[in-house]
Every structure is written in structure tokens, then in C-alpha cells.
Amino acid sequence: MTTTNTAIPESAHYTGEERSKRILAIVGASSGNLVEWFDFYVYAFCAIYFAPAFFPSDDPTVQLLNTAGVFAAGFLMRPIGGWLFGRVADKHGRKNSMMISVLMMCGGSLLIACLPTYHSIGAWAPALLLVARLFQGLSVGGEYGTTATYMSEIALKGQRGFFGSFQYVTLIGGQLLAVLTVVILQQFLSTDELKAYGWRIPFVVGAIAAVISLFLRRSLKETTSAEMRKNKDAGSMAALFRDNKAAFITVLGYTAGGSLIFYTFTTYMQKYLVNTSGMDAKTASYIMTGALFVYMCMQPLFGMIADKIGRRSSMMWFGALGTICTVPILMTLKTTSNPFVAFILITLALAIVSFYTSISGLVKAEMFPPHIRALGVGLAYAVANAVFGGSAEYVALSLKNMGMENNFYWYVTVMMAIAFLFSLRLPKQPKYLHHDL
Template identity: 35%
Template sequence: MTETATHTPAPPRRPLRQLLAASVGNAVEWYDWYAYTFLATHIARQVFPAGASNSMVPLLSTFAVFAVGFFMRPVGGLLMGAIADRRGRRTALTATILLMGGSSLLVALTPTYMSVGVLSPAVLVTARLLQGLSVGGEFAASTTFLVESAGPGRRGLFSSFQYVSTSIGQLAASGLAALLVTALPEDAMNTWGWRAPFLLGAVLSLAGFWIRRGAEETLTTDPAQAAPRPGLFDALRHHPRASLLIGGITAGGTLAYYTWTSYLPTYAELETGMAKEDALLAGTLSLAFFTLLQPLGGLLSDRFGRKPSLLFFGLGFAVLAVPLLHALDGSFLTLLLVQCAGMVLLTGFTSISAAVNAEVFPARVRAAGIGFPYSLTVALFGGTAPYIGTLLQDLDVPGLFAWYVAALCLCSSAVYLRLPESARKPLDR
């Protein structure tokens, strides 16, 4: 799966510090990203007024909702991945968190449509473009950094903290948004309350930057075998099979992840008429459960291998996605059980996604090699999951969505079957 390593120095001497640097920064990144999602309705009232007469406003609004969220992530994965491969993982990680902090501050300071007109949505779209760039680059750099920081037999465990920190960021954004909505009057929430989480995010980004500045670089090269720095498209040009492999590994996983962690509460509302507050509470509890499962999934993969974990996820969803989604009956307990059951299966993928991806590419092009195909696959399958589910609901065939999830997970399972086991192989450095 990777080129034979001729120079394999020891992993960093302070692995726990490395783990903290990657995890804290990643949590801050995803806190900033998800804060927009949870506060979107309040932002829209100030930036995209329903009665605006300027025809550019709905166009910009559509662009902000659909394109900004996922279009820039593959670009960020490619650009920041190339920086990580050329200048070092730590350089890319500090760049992504500063970019996220700056874009979060820009969201917080976005003027209202009433004060500056169409410039208001233009500023917000720019901020979201930068956030998308940052998030795409974050996965490429932090995935590589985490796995390269792990000691022998611990790559799966370290890999699991990618989704531990992502989920913590999501829960923090959700919790703060809920607290503000509960504590502030509607007028205050619509005028200044929605800005507070983004100001906090900018401050937290500075703290994450400080932590990451003290991390140890994991990109190591042998001076006797120094090679020219990789070009922007070297990973795609020289490792096309590995790039396609990343897509096959990720497709089913990203669809199942976005379905179970983001779309399932909405699906339950549309399909069964479940109350929104009950659906969101079930989603929050299951996400906390999911966060606790990740290290266990990583440890099990270090002990028993990557393939059993991946097949547990892929074949599990291929067989159970349809009965699980069809089991929803409008009750809180049923939704919670369905979500938690899916989270157990999903852990087989999420807990080791970073390790599996890193083990596919050689160190020289690892970050860019992971970043672009992974983010593109997420955009194509993960980002479109809510849209496809809602479209099938509108076409009065909602049951097809479960079969779509099962079919794509089955396709990824075929890829997993052909993967050579890599858990005990030394990582190319």
C-alpha cells in the first residue's frame, strides 16, 4: 500500500503533547464550522432578509448554503496538504487554525443587510469560503500528524482522536447555541447573540495556535536521500490508484457518518412526524455515546487489524441500514436506539479512518494525497446526504434512502476486502 521505507526514524518523543496539539486544534476548527450550522436561522434574518428586493441576495444565499460548505474543502485539502508535505505538518496545522480563527472573526463582524446591503451576504460568503478551505486542510494535516505521532502499535488509537475531537467541537457548538437561545430574548439573539460563539471561536483559535506551535514536527527526511519537494499534484499524478482507493474507502463511511450524525433527526421528523426537540436530544445523546466509542474502536484495530473493523462497519450497514431506518416509529427511545446502534457500526470506520488513509500513501505526499480525494468524496457523498434524503421524501419514495446507504456501504466493503492488512506494518516516514 505504500512505498518501502528506507528511513524510519522514531515517532515524536512527546506523543501525548502531539495528541493534544492535534485534538484541541481540531475541536476548535469543528466548533467554528458547526457554530454556523446551529445558528444559521439567526444569521439569515440579519444577512439574507426574506423581503430583500435585490436579486443578488437569494443567489448569494444559495451559494453560501450549498457551495461554500463543501466546494472549498477539496481545494483546502489539496493546498494545505501540499503545504504539509512541503513545509511540514506543524506549519500546515498552524496555518489552518489561524485561517479558521480569522474567518470565524469575520463571521462575527459581518454587517447586517440593513446597514450595508448586498455587501453583507458577500462578506459572509467569503468567511464561509475561508472556513471551508480551513476545514479541508485541517483533515489532511491533522490526520497525517496524528498517525505519524503515534508510537508502535498505537496508530489506530491516535487515529480515533480525529473523530473524538470533531465530535467534541460539534457538541460544544450545539450546547453553546442552545444555551444562548434559551437565555437570551429573541431580539438580543438576532442582533448580537449569534455573534458571540464566533468571537469565542476566534479566541479559542489563538489558544489552539499556541498549543500547536509547541508541537514536534513529524515530517522527517533523510539528508542523504533528500528529494525535491513534491509538487501540488504529485500525489494524484504518481499515485492514482492510491487516490482512487481513498475515495472507495471513504464513500460509504462519509455517507453513513453524515446520515447518522447530522441528517437522522431531520429524517425522523420528516418520516414519522417526531417532535424536533426530541429528535435533536436523541441526536445529541447518541453523538456523546459515539465520542466515547472512538478510542475503543482504535484500540481494537491495533489489536485485531484494520480490515475486521472496516468490514464490521461496511457489511454491518449493508445489512442493517434498511431495517434500522425502517424501525423509526416516532418515539424518542426508538430513535435513540437506532442512532446508537448505527454509531456502534460507524465506529468501525471513523475510529481508524485517519490511520487507514495515512497507511495508503508514502510520507512525501501523504497529506496532499489524503486531503484532496478524501474531501472530494465527502463533498460528493457526505455533503449530499441530506439533500438526497429530502429529495426522495419529496418524490414520495423515502424508503429508497435506506437502500442508497446500504448499497454504497456494500460498495466500500468490496474495497475493504481487497485491502492488505496494514496495522502491523511500519509506517513510511
């Protein structure tokens, strides 16, 4: 693998004031990203407490399956959100799209926090819960593409990998804060109190945080010009597939593998440690909380590495190492009962994934011209994420249930090999974004 340096050397292009403004813009954009993911994932962590309020049943499993179905519906809204907000971002500006996105997430969280229960309004309760979740799914589906595009465009030249990595810092941070909020509530409220009203508190916190993020995003600098937004092809699906079909397929190809391995070693891994490795659920939670924290902290480091060796090389290392190491790591985890060994192996896997996640938004943004960039990034990500990332846990558990769990390891490996092959299609020098701003 080559290590061609595609980074633009830092020079005197920026005054101190301009540097400060751009860094503040990164903070504003990434703060909204953190809030979006906090609001989206707090639903999953609180489901065990609010499930009986919306889906009365004598069987707790049925209750959780119903809440999981609503969660999945939100996940499936992501492609629509990627298209809708990508179009808004390209035709009406990145700033407007990000403000609408976080406002929609705020509305969804506030609605869930205030929803009457099944006991009060009957079937309207789960129906309204579904509506709120669909709003959140749309919002988070549009958040990734627009934020990735904006952060890539506003980041300082020569340091785009470093600054772009904060998208995943805040994405993972949102998940960790959601867990932490629930853990804190568990220390102060009893299980009965959490089921009665305590589960509403995280949604109120998320709604308030979204309002704060909205004000931060109001001050963002727009990265598109009026001329670009007036382009007849801005945000056009026809233009995307007419002129940029190859770029779209390339992004789809490596995002499929990237999403699959990301969800394998994050959201699914806790269940894997319990169901396959035979660890205690609390121990698995501790392992994953620690691993995710380290993973979050690794993102800027791997972003800096990409600035040094080039985005294409970083993506190739991701594909190659993922192909070589996935089966050995999962097979070893399957047989280990040592929490420290499990932590080291999962952290190693997440380090490999970091070659991709630290620069994923940036690499995608560099594939598309400005007038359809947000649409191309958002839609390609959302489709691949919904199909491959969203199905990771289902596929893994289904194969385990059929007694063919090892086949899942090879499935991930094959997708990583495909990601490597698509990484070879990346240009050695970025076609777009290289000279933007």
C-alpha cells in the same frame, strides 16, 4: 472476515519523556481539530438568528435558503482546501500546515463576528459573509488530511488506532460544543437579543479558541524530515496519480460510503426523525444530542478494537455490517414513535460507523508514502466527502419529495457494499507508516 492483527506490539521503543511528548502532541493537534469543527458548524446552528441581518426578506424560508447556500459554498471549498493544505503539509511540514489552517479559521470566524449587516452596508454584507465562509471551507478542507496524517505519524506504535481515534472524538466534540454554546445563550438571551447581537458571541468564542489552539500547535513536533520536504515529488499531484493512483482510488472508494453513512446518521438524522418518524423537533434534538455524545465516547474503544483485530478487519466489519443493517435500521426508525427505541437504533448505527470513523484517518495515511501522504489523504477525503457526504441530505429529501424515500436506504446500502469491496483491497500489513518514526 479475517481478524489478522496488524498492530505493532508495544515495546521499549519509547522513554517516558518521549511518550509524554507524543501524547501532548496528539492533544495539541486534536485541540485544533475541535476548534475547526466548532467554528465550522456554529454557523449552521446560529443561522436562524443571523439570517435576517444578511438576507432581508419577508419569507424566513428564503432567508434560511440563502444562508444554507453560503454554508454549501463552504462545503464545496473542501476539495480545494484538501489539495492546498495537503501540498503545504508535504512540502513545508505538517506543523506549518496545521498552524495556517487554524489561523485561517480564526480569521473567518472573527470576520463573521464583526460583519456589518445588510442594513449598514447593503449587498456587501452577504458578499463578505460568503468570503468568510469560503475561508472557513478552505481551512476545514485542509484540516482533516493534515491532522489525520500528523496524528497517525505521531501516535505510539501499537496504539495508533486508539490515539488516531481522537480525531473524530474532537470532530464530533466540536459539533456538540457548537450546539451547547447556542443552548446556553438561549437560556440567558431572548430571541430578539439573539437576533440583534447574541449570534455573534459564538463566533467570537471560536476565534479566541482558535488563537489558543494556534499557540498549542506552535509547540508541536514536526514529523517530516527536511530531506523528505525537499523531495521533488513532495506534495505533487503528478506524483500522486503517477505512482499512487490505485491507493487514491481505494481511499476514494471506501470514503464515499463512509462519508455518506456518517452524514446520514448524524446531520440528516434529526430531520429524518421529524419529517419521516413524525417526532417533535425538541425530542429529536434530545435524541441526537445523546446519540452523538455516546458516539463521540465510542471512538477510542473502536480504535482499541482496531489495534487488536487489525485495521483491514475493522474496515471490513464496517462495510459488511453497514450493508446488512442500514435498511432494517432506517425502516424501523421510520415507523417508531418511541424516543428510547430511536436512540438505541441510532446508537447502533453509529457503533457500526465507528468501525470506520475511529481509524479512518489512520487507514488513509497508511496508503501513501510520506512525501505525498497529506495530499493523498486530504484530497481523497475532501472529494468523496463533498460529493457523497455533502449531498446526503439533498438526495434523501429529494427522494422523499418524489415519494421514493425507501430508495435512499438502498442507495446508502449499495455504497456500503462498495465500501466493503474496496476494504478488501487494503493490505493485510500496512504498506506505509508501519515503521515511520
